[in-house]
Amino acid sequence: MAALGSSMGAATVLRAAVKAPQRSDRLVLVIPGPAWQARAERRSGLEAAADLVEREGGAALVAEMRQVGPPSVLAGVEDFPPEFDVPEPLLPTVLRAAAASDLPDPAVLRALPHPALILAWEGDPSHPAETAEALADLMPAARLHGSRDLADIRSWGSLAAAFLSWATSTFSLIVVWVAMWPGGRQVTPARVELAFNRFVVADAGYTADMSGRYRGAGAARAVMLVADVLAGVLGLWIALSLLGANPSNDLAHAVHEVADWLSTWARDLFTPSQDWLRTLLNYGIPALAYLLIGHIAAGWLRRVD
Incomplete structure (x- = not known):
């Protein structure tokens, strides 16, 4: 669950994240008091304002x-x-x-892994x-955006929308994977993690630190x-196959081998005459199966947690 809170609402969002970290995902904290x-x-x-109203x-x-x-x-x-x-x-x-x-x-906030804007x-x-500066220093996956004028403040809506809507997906994994390949570098888990930690959301104008995205709910993430x-x-x-990638290319060959191994159980499940459809x-179908099983299992783990 993503959460956004302004002023006293920012404190509410943080209290909720501390109380049930497995239920929170990305946090937007606006003008904390x-x-x-x-x-x-x-x-x-x-308190003086409350007395005045009374x-x-x-x-x-x-x-x-x-x-x-x-x-x-x-x-x-x-x-x-x-x-x-009210x-x-x-x-x-x-x-x-x-x-x-x-x-x-502050000691509790240092342990919050959630990405926060x-x-x-x-x-x-x-x-x-x-x-706000203290929170950005305390929270390990937080990013601070400070504004000095009204024009910049009016960009906050698009900043928050981009931050909250940026979700790790199959497409984004493909983008990161391809982005790491130039120069013949070997694709390794460490480079995958590095790419996620430094992935730039260009439209929002900030770097989204994804290192906390999969840590908040432990085994489920x-x-x-x-x-x-x-x-x-x-x-x-x-994508490579449908676009006619050269099978002798190192990237295409490596991805094909891994994909073949992952889909062994579904090989020739369907045998249509068109190559692209096959x-x-x-x-x-194996890709959808992995997503379905993974997200069902993650949901179960969240409930258990």
């Missing part, structure tokens, strides 16, 4: 926020502050709950960039990785 030792001042401000109503809090104005990075934004999406009778309780909350302990802006004491790699090899051979069926 002051944390740990720096939380005291923010806590007193939220005494004078939510309109008084909105008026005070308008008087203070938005952070400098949001200068020019219309409709500030945004409307509270019934006014509940607002003091929500504000006091926010005051009582904090990020998980942290989005922060500058010039906002309620959401200091220092917290390992099973998924194996299934994806096996299906990726078979899918690569189907290749598609006799290698494609």
Whole structure:
């Protein structure tokens, strides 16, 4: 499960990931608030806001926020502050709950393996960039994107969408496998891992560290990785064959040998007269079988875990 949280929601996402790491996949943490030792001042401000709402109503809090104005990075934004999406009778309780909350302990965050995208802006004491920087340092698979102006902040939607939608698939395995081949280098598991750890998502403008993708749920992630790699090899051979790759080429020959071994149990399962269809069926069905079995097994392991 991927999760996105802003401000206090970022703390909620982290708490959920710590409590049940096997249920989380990729995390997007947007403008996390002051944390740990720096939380005291923010806590007193939220408690004062709760008292103000109880005494004078939510309109008084909105008026005070308008008087203070938005952070400098949001200068020019219309409709500030945004409307509270909470019934006014509940607002003091929500504000006091926010005051009582904090990020998980730093030592716990160091053990979180989940890939995380942290989005922060500058010039906002309620959401200091220092917290985002600390999280990026603590979390082993985190990447920080800081913004200094409104134009860059408006790119956050596409950044988060690209980060959350980038999933390891048979196609991406093929791309990485082919990308490692130029220069005659031997394809090894270590190079596969290196390629994943440094895979560049060009449209998003950042490097997505994939090293944590298969670590979060232990055995389940390992099973998924194996299934994806096996299906990726078979899918690569189907593509090479249908595109008429030279069988004497080192890459084509190596992939063909591995694909033949992986599909031994399905050899000649179908014998249509068209070569392309025979290749598609006799290698494609094993690829689908590995994916299906792997993901069913991974789902079972997650439930057991």
